[in-house]
Amino acid sequence: MGKKKTKGRAKRKINHVKNHDPAETTVAVSDEWAQFEPTEYKSAPHSFIIYRGKVGRHIRELMRDFRQIMEPYTASKLQMRKGNVLRDYVAIASYFHVTHLCVLSRTSISPYLKICRIPRGPTLVFRILNYSLARDVLSTLRKQVTYDMQFHHHPLLIMNNFTSEEKHMELISATFQNMFPSININKIRLKEIRRILLLNYNEEDDTIDLRHYTVTYRPVGVSKNMKKLLANNHGKLPNLGRCEDIAEFLNKEAEASESEGEDMSETVDLGQRLSARGTKGVDEVAIRLVELGPRMKLQLIKIEGGLMEGEVLYHKHVLKTDEEKLAMRKLRDEKRNVKERRKKIQQSNVNRKQEEKDKHRQKCLAGMGKTGFKRYSQNEQNDDYDDDAEWYRKEVGEEPEDMQMD
Structure with missing residues (x-):
């Protein structure tokens, strides 16, 4: 080894x-x-x-x-x-x-x-x-x-x-x-x-x-x-x-x-x-x-x-002539403005997603602090029992014994 x-x-x-x-x-x-x-x-x-x-x-x-x-x-x-x-x-x-x-x-x-x-x-x-x-x-x-x-x-x-x-x-x-x-x-x-x-x-x-x-x-x-x-x-x-x-x-x-x-x-x-x-x-x-x-x-x-x-x-x-230089300068300024607008949009999206992430995190922390284990009602417990009994009949082929729920 x-x-x-x-x-x-x-x-x-x-x-x-x-x-x-x-x-x-x-x-x-x-x-x-x-x-x-x-x-x-x-x-x-x-x-x-x-x-x-x-x-x-x-x-x-x-x-x-x-x-x-x-x-x-x-x-x-x-x-x-x-x-x-x-x-x-x-x-x-x-x-x-x-x-x-x-x-x-x-x-x-x-x-x-x-x-x-x-x-x-x-x-x-x-x-x-x-x-x-x-x-x-x-x-x-x-x-x-x-x-x-x-x-x-x-x-x-x-x-x-x-x-x-x-x-x-x-x-x-x-x-x-x-x-x-x-x-x-x-x-x-x-x-x-x-x-x-x-x-x-x-x-x-x-x-x-x-x-x-x-x-x-x-x-x-x-x-x-x-x-x-x-x-x-x-x-x-x-x-x-x-x-x-x-x-x-x-x-x-x-x-x-x-x-x-x-x-x-x-x-x-x-x-x-x-x-x-x-x-x-x-x-x-x-x-x-x-x-x-x-x-x-x-x-x-x-x-x-x-x-x-x-x-x-x-x-x-x-x-290049003066007209061509002016046209290229305008095109360059337009590209620069488009790039700046795109950066602002991207930054706003990043900030929005970060805010949503922070809110979701706060909700999760708040929920974990208020509730411990989930408490089931009597009707929900009966529904779960019926589903388990049906599964037992199909798999085992016998009727389930009576079970007491805690």
Whole structure:
């Protein structure tokens, strides 16, 4: 005989989760941690980055790369379930100071990126013409520059060629700027600028190039061998076995750079102390950008006035007249009114049924409190006796004996 199966800890936990309201837990946790959150963290824009539908493993990896771009003000470990709908993310957005929702999807034509302003829109729909994952970009570099401190601060947003006065271009520029915290020139510290997000608009084909870089600092006017001495590699010294003395090592000709972007560095004067390797006590450094990925080429398709719905403010391929826009607006208002009336009717029906249920419950409780066992009259007892005697005759075939009723 096998051992009888009992509910384990995991099963009990699942039952507890099913019977528990997640909204109450979210409110309780957010209220508990609200007093420990700094003001800068609360005021900074946050984001949810998710995918919808069947997208494939490459789009899911692109979603994780995009979350890395938006660090640290994003839900990097947000779990998604099939039952989650858009209003679930909107409902909890305010508790976590989330201001933007980025949704990746895929159709038979192309992948799409939707950027929504929570809670009332607008929604920008971009078509992803082509993209490269972060791992593919890093694999092309001869020397990769990645470390954890890169993602402790938000990237510096640089927007190039967004000078058009068209309304949809101004809305694109404002949307991307509002996705990142504003920078105070008087308070910014150089050690916080570790990454750069570059958005370049191409007027020829009406597309936007997205690039993600990390910033590296190197001292100027110093040979490569001197850089090795200045760098604090955990107290390790370079190999001097082939040199007779330190002078020979320092006077050795500089070798070729290991990375392709070394010649593209820009020299700047430091206005404050910089905590970078090899820059201690140096007033002038060379800044070089190393790409982290991912790469994306975006094209704006349309802009909706609401959150994934509402009036189409701009469409790249469809142009409507003022009469058509007015007719569509009236149709949309009519649908909204019908939906509101249907909701009121449903709510009234729910309230009516609840009232009837409460009345019925009160009657049942009142009846149970007033009456105990039912008392039969003499006539009712005689009728029951006749029915029993008739049944006895048919089944047994004999006359029943006289029975006395209690």
